Amino acid sequence: MALKVVIGLEMHCELKTKTKVFSKSLNSYNDIPNSCITAIDLAFPGTLPVVNKEAVKKALKMAICLNCEIPEVLIFDRKNYYYPDVPKNYQITQNTKPVGINGKIDVEVNDQLVPITIHDIHLEEDTASLDHYFDYSLIDYNRAGVPLLEIVTDPCIYSPEAAVAFLEHLRNIYKYTDCSEADTKKGQIRCDVNVSLKEEEAKELGTKVEVKNVNSFSNVYAAIIYEIKRQTELIESGKKDEIIQETRRWDEESGTTIRMREKVESIDYKYYVDPNIPKIKIESKWLEEIKAEIPLLPLERKAKYIEDYNLSSYDAGVLVKNKEVSDYFEECLRLGINPKEASNWITSQIMGYINKHDIEINEIFLTPKRLLGILNYLNKGTISSKQAKELFFMILEKQEEPDILIKKHGIEQLNNDDELINIIQNILDNNQSQIDEYKAGKTKVFDYFIGQIMKETKGKANPVKAKEILLSKLK
């Protein structure tokens, strides 16, 4: 019996704004605990939430990017539940008229475009963060009220790879549009993953298990793999009934999911329209303005790189996968660097360096302008490609300008014909037996001579010139 996995995702992402979604407290990460809170965040009596325009704008921008239907009027609702992370005993969210419904986006999975349909996108307030200790928890309300966008897909994803590709794609859109920093390390993204299995041909979905609050994409992948294995084993051993609709959590330490609660006992949230927030009419003129602000998104940039700059699909894909990398590439082009040359340096040398050191491209000292410095020397023939690579690492490590390093370390290609002729002649004079071998047909000896030239010039000889001179001398 072939089983098919069906996955639905709920991705929460904090939006980038100066202030919180309903109050004027700072939306700031990693501040001193309980320092960015006002009476509104704590729901003191008599306070009224006032909706942040920028948060609504960014939520709408995401809804446009995901091709959603946007209602004429937005409504905020109260989701009632009792938990220490929500000081009001309800969370302001959207249930009746969210910012977007019925969206659709194509995601690239192994070079294939896979359609993902979006059930809805809603803007809500984040909850306080809880730090759990042995027998107590501490509450920091700084996060309470931070604008949070929840994107809910339909159960339309059929592999863990597609799930992660979708999340990465969304993270990119958040970054490209500057709607969020979308940094998982800062806890700005959290996912709920719904996993069920069904027989390949079955029309009805299997029993859904929800894995809550997964905080990284690698954990989303691992949680899905684990659930597929767990549910498959239960089905194959005739214990299908043991798969129940429930909420589980991902336990990173054991690499398993652990039952939190059964859905049948789940809390009734008793949603109702928040009477403190008037309905918000979305003017079509405003929507047009927001639309006009959306830059080229990753897949559009990729297509442009392939078409306009003749890059390979692979290289273009590597460049757009990270917005900062793509921006770096575009800055290189703005400075006049040849697109292929820029792409080669970024995808090989620079990516290799930042991946090895686990840093971001905008953290390195080698800015596009400094890369241009290297390339100018290289293209003028002042330095060889080997020297260019040496200079590249020197700039990164010593954090000094290319001009200064070139002078300081005498990095220069030996281009002077007379000097090269002298050196080569000298080497030939001392290696008569190798010349004889070469002339007898042992052409590999040629490389031996090149090696000698490089040794003699400490790698500075212009290799093209050196080869030319050597060839003429050996004739």
Place this chain on the structure above:
Amino acid sequence: MNHKFTNEEVTKLADKLLIGISEEEAKDIVEELTFVADSMNVISEIKEIENLEPLTYPFNLYETSLREDDDYEEGHNIEDLLSNADCIQGREIEVPKVVG
């Protein structure tokens, strides 16, 4: 709406909402809810009220001005805020651990 609230029903609702209430409290809540229900019944008697869309805000105010995201407000004095909490640790509020 002629619903009669009972102690049992209120206790069940409290349980759903994860609130522990005593029998005495349940009795008080039944009284309060009965008062609310009676008041609602008065409204329900208005002729053809079922044809009206429920109002969720005092005015049908669609042209709302949203708040510009520029000014921010300094956080409240933490000592003042923490003085409302029963149990604190440093700048944070301490609560019983709620997840395993």
